[in-house]
Amino acid sequence: MTRVLHRHLHRKPPVAAGGEGLFVIGADGRRYLDACGGAAVSCLGHGHPDVLAAMHEQIDRLAYAHTSFFTTEVAETLADELVRNAPAGTSHAYFVSGGSEAVEAALKMARQYFVEIGEPRRAHFIARRQSYHGNTLGALAVGGNAWRRREFAPLLIDVTHVSPCYPYRDIGEGESPEAYGRRLADELDRAIVAAGPGRVIAFVAETVGGATAGVLTPVPGYFRAVREVCDRHGALLILDEVMCGMGRTGTLHACEQEGVVPDLITIAKGLGGGYQPIGAVLAQKRIVEAMSRGSGYFQHGHTYLGHPVACAAALAVQRVIARDGLLARVRASGEAFGGLLRRRLGEHPHVGDIRGRGLFWGVELVRDRPSRAPFDPAIQLHARVKREAMARGLMTYPMGGTIDGARGDHIVLAPPFIAGEDSLREMVERLAPAIDAAIASV
Numbered sequence: 229m230t231r232v233l234h235r236h237l238h239r240k241p242p243v244a245a246g247g248e249g250l251f252v253i254g255a256d257g258r259r260y261l262d263a264c265g266g267a268a269v270s271c272l273g274h275g276h277p278d279v280l281a282a283m284h285e286q287i288d289r290l291a292y293a294h295t296s297f298f299t300t301e302v303a304e305t306l307a308d309e310l311v312r313n314a315p316a317g318t319s320h321a322y323f324v325s326g327g328s329e330a331v332e333a334a335l336k337m338a339r340q341y342f343v344e345i346g347e348p349r350r351a352h353f354i355a356r357r358q359s360y361h362g363n364t365l366g367a368l369a370v371g372g373n374a375w376r377r378r379e380f381a382p383l384l385i386d387v388t389h390v391s392p393c394y395p396y397r398d399i400g401e402g403e404s405p406e407a408y409g410r411r412l413a414d415e416l417d418r419a420i421v422a423a424g425p426g427r428v429i430a431f432v433a434e435t436v437g438g439a440t441a442g443v444l445t446p447v448p449g450y451f452r453a454v455r456e457v458c459d460r461h462g463a464l465l466i467l468d469e470v471m472c473g474m475g476r477t478g479t480l481h482a483c484e485q486e487g488v489v490p491d492l493i494t495i496a497k498g499l500g501g502g503y504q505p506i507g508a509v510l511a512q513k514r515i516v517e518a519m520s521r522g523s524g525y526f527q528h529g530h531t532y533l534g535h536p537v538a539c540a541a542a543l544a545v546q547r548v549i550a551r552d553g554l555l556a557r558v559r560a561s562g563e564a565f566g567g568l569l570r571r572r573l574g575e576h577p578h579v580g581d582i583r584g585r586g587l588f589w590g591v592e593l594v595r596d597r598p599s600r601a602p603f604d605p606a607i608q609l610h611a612r613v614k615r616e617a618m619a620r621g622l623m624t625y626p627m628g629g630t631i632d633g634a635r636g637d638h639i640v641l642a643p644p645f646i647a648g649e650d651s652l653r654e655m656v657e658r659l660a661p662a663i664d665a666a667i668a669s670v
Contacts, residue, residue: 247274263655264625268471268642269502279544286540295533303534306543315489319513323534327470327496328362330507334492335366338430341515344522355432358392358441370432373440374633393446396581409450420461430464435482438471442638443590451486464491474498478559478586501545504538554645562586568656593637602636610637612666622658
């Protein structure tokens, strides 16, 4: 009997006893090839010696100091490095313990910014359907994951949700990708107008959609059009790069590939690579200066802000990525991985779409390719795929509700940046029969 309140109350997961490179090792000695980095977290794999050494060194020096009393050298150094490599105009990093906390902090920071500059009427957020921004109440409210929201809807603030950038299902016949992106930006414009003059705080979006809809990559020009709409209405642009950022798509920040600079960026997962819980908000200078000139503080905080060991782990992870040229490797490996997936699964009768960037890929499963009809949600195909993959020693990140929160199934793949082509090929070769076995069991 377990005393741990596990995610699923009717099943106890296998016990993880160790980690080595691309593998998580079970207590029974079984090795699981990590094709998803847990939840796109383990960018350097498991047990990286440089990161472990940095954590040990920090623990020996100082394990904890509350940020209402002290800052630490390691937090200051990490912030310097993040700001130096962030989009133009970024001036500060605010450290938290994970992605949900980062989004929560960004929402409050955006609201406080407008209070400080004399626009307290701005109290409304706009986000997208089929998005995921975290499980705290503020983050859940801006998120568009219908299944996660359903139980807690009475507790959530009112947020307007517009269409996701989901060309596989939503682009019009004969519509160009650029025209589709413009149409979505026009929808955002109408939503801001409908909310009322000077009412919208920000538009919140994942630069590359993550877990809820399975790696939705934006069409060309979409985010530039969105940035223009936000600027025209005086609203902020908050980009959630908790899953897609910190090198996952081949550049440190996914927004670099879109040619836009957001006002706030949330990061986590690949920031610390899973070695410690850490996330951050990267803020533009004008937002921080508004608080500095006004109240003089950010009215928010948690006990473990800027935790020294977490900062040490993140600093080591980022230095390894830079030293070993892993961003270039992600770009090259990503092209190879996409090619492997398309060659093995591109003509599969139940694979509707394969999409991705860098080492961040989604495979959408369908009952019928021509019509793109999904499988019956009652069969829980995504859960079957996960079980079959684990039985073959492969970790994947499947999810249901791809289309609208109820219908559709997809698999997210986010291998560690250190994966070589042979390992990527092995992931695909284990995934394909897992999909076949899951479908055969229906």
